[in-house]
């Protein structure tokens with residue numbers, strides 16, 4: 001196309017070869033290498049029961065430390081991985097690692113542990129996803145009811161019939177299904193009554209500055225009420241202050257997750273967390 005444009009070529013290329021697009025290209029090729037070299041690792045962030053303050057599970061969060069580019073945020077590289085089609089491979093790796101870690105914790109007697117794994121929309125668009133999950137559960141030995149999959153509202157937007165059938169299969173296996181970043185997507189609420197969703201995760205943008213921010217406070221309360229009236233559990237992410245935690249607990253939120261309890265850390269760094277769990281039921 002650029003050839004036909006003649007003298008417009010110059011404008012075309014100067015516009016597209018910006019600093020950002022060069023960075024994007026670097027990211028793309030590094031990401032291809034990362035899959036081969038396996039320069040990924042997982043961190044885990046605790047989830048806490050709002051009422052008992054007990055540890056209720058962990059969310060696995062992907063980390064990428066590239067030898068040249070350094071530590072890159074998943075918020076930056078996951079969308080690129082989706083675009084260049086390597087998310088399936090990465091997602092599979094994450095799921096297997098997380099399930100292995102879950103089994104390890106269970107075998108150490110941490111029998112309350114549940115593991116949540118983020119699932120990108122393109123993963124769920126593939127009809128092989130259910131088999132892949134079943135295979136990994138079998139391979140690692142993690143009981144299905146110990147696994148939670150965090151999907152986003154964008155997963156619900158297209159190809160609804162096929163995705164719906166797959167979600168039913170996953171749910172029938174005993175897997176918990178959560179809607180991550182609830183309230184930030186563009187999908188309708190229609191899927192909530194049709195699909196076997198178990199949990200809503202209030203996005204951290206709505207948790208910020210509650211109970212001072214009147215709008216966020218209203219939204220958080222509304223999501224808790226909506227979730228409970230549909231028989232869903234509700235978890236809040238990005239909980240950083242005792243004030244937020246107190247507000248959420250007194251308004252019936254079921255679980256909380258955030259820096260108040262712990263930042264995401266390597267699995268090996270949670271020994272003390274587990275000791276506290278065994279000695280005293282309260283973490284906060």
Ligand code: C2E
Pocket residue numbers: 045060061062063073074075078091094118119120150180181204237238239240257258259260264
């Ligand atoms: P998310 O699933 O909504 O995860 C929550 C993000 O908030 C994480 O960022 C977490 O580190 C951060 N966070 C937790 N507590 C707090 C807090 O109290 N305050 C603040 N400011 N932030 C908090 P992270 O690890 O950078 O991940 C960003 C996003 O990248 C995730 O959002 C998720 O959408 C995506 N992601 C991460 N790992 C994976 C993965 O394995 N697969 C897929 N598909 N996406 C992933």
Ligand code: MG
Pocket residue numbers: 059118150180
């Ligand atoms: Mg998540």
Ligand code: MG
Pocket residue numbers: 180181201203204237
């Ligand atoms: Mg989230």
Ligand code: MG
Pocket residue numbers: 181203204237
């Ligand atoms: Mg989020």
